[in-house]
């Protein structure tokens with residue numbers, strides 16, 4: 001087996017690990033912070049991990065596969081998200097574990113319970129296979145107790161590992177444990193004052209307000225480290241999870257490189273084996289800026305799925321996860337067509353292809369191969385809509401069927417694609433449109449091209465894309481016109497934009513009548529000589 005697609009390489013790495021450890025099942029984990037709604041990053045991580053597990057299923061079907069979608073819902077709430085109801089009420093609970101903050105929507109037991117439900121609905125809508133796990137539940141049920149015991153037994157080593165970079169005086173105050181204050185319920189306001197390593201207890205005081213962000217109640221207490229009375233600080237917590245859940249594989253963003261390195265050391269200290277990690281790069285927007293939830297740049301899942309098919313989104317997550325990638329609404333047609341082109345070339349059998357993973361993962365209708373050069377893709381439908389200035393899907397469909405009757409075999413997919421293009425046209429193109437007038441310098445050539453098309457029409461021959469492409473080329477060449485300028489002008493005449501598809505196939509799609517009419521309208525606008 002010489003598969004080269006990246007999920008296979010990852011799957012191979014997992015297989016070698018399992019062989020080494022004598023394991024017959026694999027546990028992969030993805031992380032989710034329920035202080036906000038699931039976003040494109042959450043989606044990407046689950047999708048990519050699922051690709052790897054699919055690859056593993058192909059190379060080693062005997063291995064039992066588990067994907068844990070782990071929710072960090074015992075983390076404290078640091079900030080009240082904007083755009084939620086009852087925000088003032090939520091602010092009163094800042095610093096409490098997310099599962100102790102009341103649900104501002106009034107639907108679930110807590111804020112985190114609501115977000116966890118949304119995460120699951122979100123993942124289910126894509127058909128991902130996973131097991132949901134809640135940090136709060138794991139801690140409370142004692143699932144982490146053995147690991148916690150080991151953390152306490154190795155407390156000194158962990159403190160040393162952790163505090164190498166911080167000053168001596170601060171080391172004394174550092175602890176991996178974060179108790180929940182028994183009086184006020186906050187987790188971010190407590191500070192451990194003593195570790196009782198014999199009885200597995202910690203003493204704490206609730207006096208840390210973190211620059212006034214949280215109010216601390218001043219309570220002092222002593223708690224057992226077991227059964228959900230406390231949680232561990234982030235990097236130790238990550239190691240604890242790997243140890244307790246037996247995690248073999250996890251992906252993380254470039255921003256968690258350092259955490260990953262330290263957590264690997266930490267899990268060894270408590271007697272575990274670090275999982276195989278896979279670092280992916282972050283997304284940039286169309287201008288090359290980092291995507292940030294605060295700025296709201298890039299594309300949200302909702303936007304993507306209202307303008308493009310789900311398999312194009314999966315494809316975007318699939319391609320080169322270890323390179324930074326740009327995403328933005330204007331790039332959407334190009335990304336979708338890259339995928340359609342791949343599908344068009346796909347032989348339907350090869351396993352070592354992105355298409356294998358995407359069609360096996362996504363629900364709903366898929367793109368299929370057209371089998372010849374008259375492929376119908378997103379840009380093409382988009383150009384047709386631009387040329388026709390037409391938002392009636394039935395009329396667009398009629399044009400497409402005339403051009404490529406084969407789409408009738410997959411009408412469900414194409415109807416969806418047409419609807420998405422029309423939505424993109426109305427909401428993105430029309431909103432950003434800048435009018436540019438075609439140059440008048442090439443009217444003579446346009447007239448010549450137009451006359452050739454009329455001859456073709458009168459001859460009654462079936463218009464061929466190549467023939468028409470040559471006509472357009474000749475009209476410019478005979479007049480020594482710069483080709484770039486010439487085609488730009490034709491695109492402006494046909495599409496009111498400066499670039500577009502091959503003129504030959506486009507005229508076939510639009511039809512000779514409509515094309516001639518368009519050229520004549522332009523010529524009619526020419527100022528009198």
Ligand SMILES: [Zn+2]
Pocket residue numbers: 181182183184185186189206216217218219
């Ligand atoms: Zn307190």
